[in-house]
Amino acid sequence: EGALKLAKRHTGRTGLVSALNSYHGSTHGALSITGSEGFKNSYRPLLPGVAHLRYNELADLQLITHDTAAVILETVQGEAGVRLPQPGYLPAVRQRCTEVGALLVLDEIQCGFGRTGTQWAFEQFGVVPDILVCAKGMGGGMPIGAFISSPEIMVGFQTNPILGHCTTFGGHPVSCAASLATLQVIQEENLLAGVAAKAARLRTGLVHPAIREVRNCGLLMAVEFDSFEVLKPIIDRALAEEGILTDWFLFCDNSLRIAPPLTITEAEIDAAVTGLLRAIQ
Template identity: 65%
Template sequence: MQQRQLFLSHLAQTSDFPLCIEVEKAEGVWLYGPDGQAYMDLIAGIGVSNVGHRHPKVVAAIHAQVDRYLHTMVYGEYVQSPQVLLAEALVGTLAAWRTPSGHAIDNVYLTNSGAEAVEGAMKLAKRYTGRTEILSCFNAYHGSTQGALSLAGAEFFKRPFRPLLPDIGHLRHGQPDDLGRITNKTAAVIIEVIAGEAGVRVPAQAYLQALRERCTETGTLLIFDEIQTGFGRTGTFWAFEDYGVVPDVLLAAKGMGGGMPIGAFMAPQALMQVFKNNPILGHITTFGGHPVSAAASLAALQVIRDERLCETVAAKAELFRSLLVHPAIREIRHKGLMMAVEFSDFDTLKRIIDRGIANGVITDWFLFCDNSMRIAPPLTITEEEIREACGVLVRGMEG
C-alpha cells in the first residue's frame, strides 16, 4: 500500500478532508514531498517551528542528548541537566518582571504539551486559591483534553463531550465591560494575550491593565496562555512584555520545542509549592520535560536570542502587509508574525488556500474565524521568501 493509503487506513482521522501532503524532508521554511515537491510553510506547523524546521543547532542538541540518555525517571525525581538548564533559561527570560505581589516567576513545571500545561495551571489555581470558578474567553482555544476543552468558548466543540468541568464562565476578549464577572469566587482567569483562534484579535493595553487590576483586587490568579505567542512570535520573547502586564502563571508550548513536543506552566515558587503537600505529588507526569525535548527547547531559546530573531519580526511583518494588497482582502490583523488576512467568506478563503498549496505555499484558517487566513511563518523566513510567498498568494486571489 502507498503511504497515503496507509495514512487514511490506519491513522485515526480528525476530519473527512485531511490535507494529505506527504512530507519526506523539512528544512528552514520548506517542506519537501517524496517526488521533490517543495512547499513553503507559512504556518510553521501551527506556530511550532519558530526557528525553522530542523534548525542545525536544535538538531545538534538533539543528537548530543540522544548520545547521553533518554527517559530515566518520572518528572521531578532525578536531577537531569536538560531540564535544569532549560528551567534556568526560561526563568532568565522573565527576570525583569514581577507579579503584583512582588514575586518573580521563578518556578517551571515542564509538560508534554500546551494542553497539559493548561491542565496543570487549572489545578494550580484551584489548589492555591481554594476556589473552583475559572473564567476563559469566548472563541478561545486552550486544548482538547477534557479540562482544557471545558475552557473553550465555542459550544460547537464542547457539546458532544459534555458533561465537562463545572464552574467555568466566559468573558469577551478585550471587552472591559465583562471584567465585573471576576469576583472573590474566581480562582483564575485564563486568557490569550493575543486571541489566536478567534482570528488574531489584539487587545488594548488599557484592557489588559484593567484585567490585571481586577484579578489582583479579587485575589484571582491571572494566567496568560502564551502557547502561540511565546518564543518570539509577536516580536518580543513573550507577548505580555509589550504590554507591561505580568501574569501570575505563564503557559508556553508550540514554538518552545524547536519542533519537539514540550510545554510548561511557570509561576512563583510560592504558588507552585502547593503541589508538594495535601496531597503529595499534587501534579505528576511521566514524560513531561523529556530530556531530548528539553535539550531541543534550550537550543531553540538560544537560537532566538543569539540570532536576535525578535528584532527582525516587525520588519518582516510590515513586508507581508505591504505585499498582501488585493481588493479581495478586507482587513489584515497582526501582532508581529502572528497574522490574520480576512476575506469575505470561507469559500473565498478556501479557494485561495487551495490555490496556494497547489503552487507550493501552505496557509490555513482559524478555528473560530474561518474567513481569515492564518500566516505565522518561521521567524527565520527571509525577505526573498516573503516576496515569493506573497506573490503566490496574491495571484491566487485573482478570479
C-alpha cells in the same frame, strides 16, 4: 491542565473565567474553558463553574468574582483570528484579578517564544501574569509545553499529595534539549529584532481588492476575506499550486493564517506573498 490545577490549589476556589472564541486545548479541563460550544457539546458534562467573558469588553470583568480561582486569557487571541487586546484592557483584567484574589493565567502557546517580536507577548501590554502557559514554538518543532509561575505559587504542588502534578513524558530530555537549542538560537541570532520588519514586509505586499483586512501582532497574522466561500479556494490553491502551508482559524473562517518561522528570509517572504497573490487571483 496544570495551570488550572495550580490556580485551584493556590486559591482554594473552583471558579474559572475565560473568553468567548478562545482556544486552550482539547483535553478535559482545557476544553472546558475553550470559548466555543460547538467544540464542547459532544463531550459534556465538562468542568462546572466556568464563565466566559467577551474579550476586550471591560463591562464583562464583573464576571471575575471572589469565587474565581483564575482568569485564563490568550494574550493575543489566536483562533479568534488574531485579536489584540485594546489599550488598557489587560491592565484592567490584571487589576480586577488582584482586587478579588484571582490568579491571572496567560496562554501564550501560540503567541509566545518570540512570535510577536518579544519573548512573551504580555511584555507589550503592561501586565505580568501569575501563571504563564507556553508550548508550540518552545520546542522548535519538537513536542514540549510548560506552565510557569512563582515559587510561592508552585509550592502548592509539593505536598498533600506529593507529586501534585506529574506526567509520563514531562521533562523528556530530547524535547528539553530541542527547547534549549531553540532558545539559544533565538537569543544568539537576535531573531526578535527582525520580527517587526518581516511583518511589515508581509503587510506591505499583501494588498489586493479581495483582502478586507490584515491583522497582526508580529509574525502572527490574519488576512481577512469576505467569507469562507471566498477563502477556501484560495487556501486550496496556495497549498496545491504554490506550496504554501496555511489554513483558516477555528473561530474565524473568513481569515487566512500566516505564521512563518522567525528565521524566514526577505526572499522567502517575497516568494510567499507572490504565491498568495496568485492564489487569490
